Amino acid sequence: MLEVKSVDLHYGAAIALRGVSLVAKPGEVTCLLGRNGVGKTSLLRAVTGAHPVSGGSIVWEGADITRLPTYERARRGIAWVPQGRDIFPLLTVRENLETGFAVLPRRERRLPDDVFELFPVLKSMLRRRGGDLSGGQQQQLAIARALVMRPRLLVLDEPTEGIQPSIIKDIGRVITLLRERGGMAILLVEQYFDFARQLAQEIAVMDRGSIVLQGRREELDEQDVRRRVSV
Ligand SMILES: Nc1ncnc2c1ncn2[C@@H]1O[C@H](COP(=O)(O)OP(=O)(O)OP(=O)(O)O)[C@@H](O)[C@H]1O
Numbered sequence: 001m002l003e004v005k006s007v008d009l010h011y012g013a014a015i016a017l018r019g020v021s022l023v024a025k026p027g028e029v030t031c032l033l034g035r036n037g038v039g040k041t042s043l044l045r046a047v048t049g050a051h052p053v054s055g056g057s058i059v060w061e062g063a064d065i066t067r068l069p070t071y072e073r074a075r076r077g078i079a080w081v082p083q084g085r086d087i088f089p090l091l092t093v094r095e096n097l098e099t100g101f102a103v104l105p106r107r108e109r110r111l112p113d114d115v116f117e118l119f120p121v122l123k124s125m126l127r128r129r130g131g132d133l134s135g136g137q138q139q140q141l142a143i144a145r146a147l148v149m150r151p152r153l154l155v156l157d158e159p160t161e162g163i164q165p166s167i168i169k170d171i172g173r174v175i176t177l178l179r180e181r182g183g184m185a186i187l188l189v190e191q192y193f194d195f196a197r198q199l200a201q202e203i204a205v206m207d208r209g210s211i212v213l214q215g216r217r218e219e220l221d222e223q224d225v226r227r228r229v230s231v
């Protein structure tokens with residue numbers, strides 16, 4: 001399980017996270033909600049190691065990973081689907097997927113079949129350039145690329161942002177399937193409560209760098225959550 005303990009994060013003198021604590025357990029979707037600019041991506045940077053924390057600690061599978069570099073966290077099974085997808089536009093779909101091999105031992109470097117069961121559209125597009133895919137297809141590719149690493153923690157930053165409703169549904173189905181298989185903790189950042197509510201077991205709401213509301217989905221007051229996330 002992932003334990004974020006009282007984490008502070010700064011950009012220069014500006015504080016982006018203040019004493020944030022959060023837990024993500026295997027077999028569950030933990031959703032972090034919040035409006036624009038409240039610090040959601042910053043928390044994911046702290047978890048993945050993309051930005052150093054200035055206080056607190058991050059524990060993964062019982063080990064303190066607070067000071068480990070990004071690649072070492074990736075090797076330990078933490079995969080990140082970044083906001084805006086960050087597909088390599090000039091690489092083919094296959095090559096984009098194969099970038100996930102970097103953290104795997106050589107004998108495990110093959111594309112798992114289930115990636116194409118989860119995202120059938122990618123199978124017919126293996127030779128296309130990433131940049132030629134639609135936004136929704138790129139999002140699916142970004143998730144598939146993360147799954148190639150066979151992660152035990154999957155971190156997704158606003159996977160529904162700018163995506164058409166039919167593909168949002170597909171992505172929701174995939175997230176639920178991955179959760180039901182067990183063994184994987186999923187940390188999902190969202191701005192849309194309706195998407196989060198369908199998928200999450202645990203919900204945390206962030207405002208100006210702090211968690212302001214947290215609990216099991218069925219225990220949270222829906223109106224209260226909506227008031228804090230709606231724009
Ligand atoms: N690299 C950076 N340098 C300086 N300030 C930053 C940097 N990245 C983010 N910030 C600031 O930190 C705060 C939190 O940003 P963050 O990207 O974590 O928010 P967010 O909740 O992910 O927003 P969004 O919903 O728009 O993605 C914002 O005020 C933002 O302007």
Ligand SMILES: [Mg+2]
Pocket residue numbers: 040041042083157
């Ligand atoms: Mg963000």
